Amino acid sequence: MAWNLDSDRPIYAQILERIQRQIVSGEYAPGTKIPSVRELAAQAGVNPNTMQKALSELERSGLVVTMRTSGRVVTEDMEMIKQIRKQLAAEQAAEFIKQMKELGFQKADILALIEQETGGEEA
Amino acid sequence: MSGLVEIHNLTKTYDKKKEALHDLTLTLPRGKIIGLLGPNGSGKTTLIKLLNGLLVPDSGEILIDGEKPGPSTKAKVSYLPERTYLKNGATIRELLSCFQDFYEDFRADRAKEMLAALQIEENARIRTLSKGTREKVQLILVMSRDASLYILDEPIAGVDPAARDYILRTIITNYNENATVLISTHLITDIENILDEVIFMKEGNLLLQTSVEEIREEKGKSVDAYFREVFAC
Structure with a gap:
């Protein structure tokens, strides 16, 4: 099944984010092998050159490392994964706050809403 | 390095009146999947027939x-026509050996x-297959060649959405890195994610040749949405 991608944004950025998420969430655990470009492109239903570009960017950022024998693997640098997790979370939070402000919410309203919505869960 | 296909000032007229292609110049680079898009009558099929030597400009x-x-270009161009040409009475096994005889670059394995993988019996005759299965067989034959240009x-066009996914995956996994795939x-919407570039044709000429990502980045919309805007009736 092809990946679900937005039609109005560059594909490259979307597959990059998606793989980052898969790494941060542990779907691709530290040290595990990433499938080949062709395989991933077929899985995602995207152009192989675009997939190549996304994987190169992941390599450049250090989240994915190329091993001479085993191909591309996910970094085992936990500090780096933590960094990326923080970064993705910050982006989500910024987007959420922007949307709330568009709805006319102030900081206090937003905090109250978060408190209310997470109330049932463990703090 | 020059492109895989170089087209210079190509003109094709039918019946001395109807101009199908007018002074078309374009280059198809190597190693790309390219969408050939345009409304009916824009010259896509004429261009494809000229590329395959089925028409004379x-x-x-055209240089391939x-x-x-x-x-010699037919030996390295693998062509899937719009209409099926497979003999109804032939079995798939017969077609495989026919392709093997015809094309040196055919990989039967x-x-x-x-x-x-699709559980299609080699003993089956073409006439017994559904339309979708026939199209898959034809695509498999075409993509099993090690061609420079597909x-x-x-x-x-004729197959259900699940079969479409399979066909697109087949294209992605089977062309080699230096080959170019031209898809009309x-x-x-179904194919734009697998394309590097798109060519928009209009009234026998090139309107636009650009990358999918550039359209998305600059216009903030999909190729499909952009096409609808450009060719709005």
Whole structure:
């Protein structure tokens, strides 16, 4: 099944984010092998050159490392994964706050809403 | 490095009146999947037939790997026509051996592997297959060649969405890195994610040649949405 991608944004950025998420969430655990470009492109239903570009960017950022024998693997640098997790979370939070402000919410309203919505869960 | 296909000032007229292509100049680079898009009557199929040497241009020139369309370019161009040409009474096994005789670059093992994955019996006769299965068989035959250029005319038009996914995956996994795949279709949404570039044709000429990502970045919309805007009736 092809990946679900937005039609109005560059594909490259979307597959990059998606793989980052898969790494941060542990779907691709530290040290595990990433499938080949062709395989991933077929899985995602995207152009192989675009997939190549996304994987190169992941390599450049250090989240994915190329091993001479085993191909591309996910970094085992936990500090780096933590960094990326923080970064993705910050982006989500910024987007959420922007949307709330568009709805006319102030900081206090937003905090109250978060408190209310997470109330049932463990703090 | 020059492109895989170089087209210079190509003009083709039917019946001395109807101009199908007018002074078309374009280059198809190597190693790309390219969408050939345009409304009905924009010249896509004429261009494809000229590339395959099925028509002769009035003027201008096509060079594929430096050669004009002819026997030697046919050896490296793998063509999926819009309409099926498979003999109804033939079995798939007969077609495999026919392709093997015709094309030096045909990889029977690759075709057999794909047929097996789809549980298509080699003993089956073409006439017994559904339309969708027939189209899959034809695509498998075409993609099992190690060609430099694949030309696919409406490869997904007649098949259901699940079969479309399979066909697109087959294209992605089977062309080699230096080969170019030219896909003509009206079903832009279904294929745009697998394309590097798109060519928009209008009234026998090139309107636009650009990358999918550039359209998305600059226009903030999909190729399909952009196409609808450009060709709005």
